[in-house]
Amino acid sequence: MSVSVNEIQALARENVKRLSPYSSARDEFKGIQDHVFLDANESPYANGFNRYPQPQPPQLLDQLSSIRKVATEQILIGNGSDEILDLLYRAFCEPGKDSVVYMPPTYGMYKVLAGINNVKAKELPLQAGFRLPMQEITRAVEEDPKGLKMLLFCSPNNPTGHSFPAKEIEKILEVFPGLVVIDEAYIDFSSQASWLERLSEFPRLVVTQTFSKAWGMAGLRLGIAYAHPEIISLLKRIKPPYNIDSLSQLQGSEQLESWDEIQRQVSEVLQERSVLAQALAQFSFVEEVFPTDANFLLIRVDDAQRRYDELLARGVVVRNRSKEHGCENCLRITVGTPSENKQLLDMLNQMQST
Template sequence: MNIQDLIRPTVKALKPYSSARDEYQGSSNDMVFLDANENPFENGVNRYPDPQQRTVKYLLSEIKGIPQENILLGNGSDEVLDLIYRAFCEPNQDNIITLPPTYGMYNVLANINAIEVKSVQLDENFQPKVETILDIANSNSKLLFICSPNNPTGNSFESKSIERLVKEFNGIVVIDEAYIDFSNKISWASRLGDFSNLIVTQTLSKAYGMAGIRLGICFASEEIISVLNRIKPPYNVNELTQQKAIVQLEQNELTQKQVQAILSERDALIHKLSEISFVSNIYPSDANFVLAKVDDATKRYNQLIKKGIVIRNRTNQPGCENCLRFTIGTPEENKILIDTLKSI
């Protein structure tokens, strides 16, 4: 596959904006910066941030085993996804394919960018219908979004299905791995060298506990990363976000301990949910949440809200009738949830 054939002509012809810090690379020690019209009085954030987030990428490269040249960072995963749309999808002409029930921002971003959405609902086991997906794709199908582990169902997709889709889909395949750190599955980022059309997105919002700083991660070939760098805002990841990310990534062992604690609590919560009279099914989860089928999702959701407990009612999602999604909390929060469920 020739990736250049998938890039929008306007993007290929674009001369990217070159920021002051892009033009200068090297140590800032003892340098006098009079190039970017900044306030010169030091307060920790008076200078523009590193537009390429080199320290953050270095740490991510060490942890994930992915070269820095294959990493792009964004203001949350939503910015990363939006950049992918703008790089490869021509408004009012191209389409993308989603696999509902899935993350709702794929559709929102498609609507913002004037891109048609083709949807192929997951089967009864929440697995992709590979043949249908490949049949529905046409010459204008530029992106295929695969969320695995999937939100809101929590399950991972079968590797053989994903591999076939990446091999046979004649566009870019985006595998959203926001919850991969809670799974024992190997990240598809390890297969970047095998597939030129593969993009893998991850985040610091979930396992790394950094939802408040908004830092999304994109892994792809150098060719795709260079395209996305061409259109990203020059300083899209602010200095405070980079500083917080560096601190968190430097204590990766703590993150892994927290992940193990969440997984232990997930198992305990699943066991306790199975004892609730109005819970009829609990779906397998590779994430930090559990999807459960109940007798009346809207009724139970409202009862929990009145008790001060906020969950997600997924009953309006395809294949998720009367389903509630429970995020794994602290042991104390999970006990409150179970005690409340028993009381209602």
């Protein structure tokens, strides 16, 4: 076995390594369409959906492989990236024993999944200016080099919107002994390069992405893990046999064929984002508009609950993130269509003049 495979195996849970995955009818016979299929106790009456889907969608895998330039054996498609994150916890973290590290304020599911899976969460808050706590990360590694199984963060980060510096991420990849999960849910809106380009350099790196943001398919539930083939193989052992339904497989593929339209929408969001950022900064009750690399803006206002309620009363729903570390009186605002953004600005103007 290569060094990388050994390294990954050493991190995985013993029971997962020993597991024989459920072998579905579709796993055992990956067949020619005109055969008579009497192997899966399905209904024989064709309606487009009477057959079980493929355990992983072959067409989607090929499309992702060609768009992102990653081999198909390094890709796993999940029921949203939330399922991918859950699979990572379950494959690598021993309940009641192992720990994960994440840095608030960040995506709330890292904490929720630690709770669900009974995995200890080491929270190392971001420092002033939402900077990575580099010294605290190094100290945590020194204190518990064996028990820290994963470090998770999103870049661009939710809810702050900013990306972390590549040099610091590189340092984390060098010092952290477990898996480093970089959640790139918002990467298509970012001016920074994806870490997919560096996947082959770091065998313990997992990059997650999603169809839910720039690709416009949050309702389908499609998320992606890109990682070393050994990590993908471990995740496949524990995933539900048919985790992606046929409709999502079809619609997801169709959406990726409209790549030019996705790019057009991303450009429009980016243009609207800078218009919004400038306009928001003019309101007297807006104290700070944070720099963003995502499809949303974090702003600090005089009184977040009051401004949230005033917007709601005018039919505009934003997210009050005040309870998050370092986000006192902060609202998170998603960039909408040009007309939605105009509506938001009209309502803020109304609020300013009352």
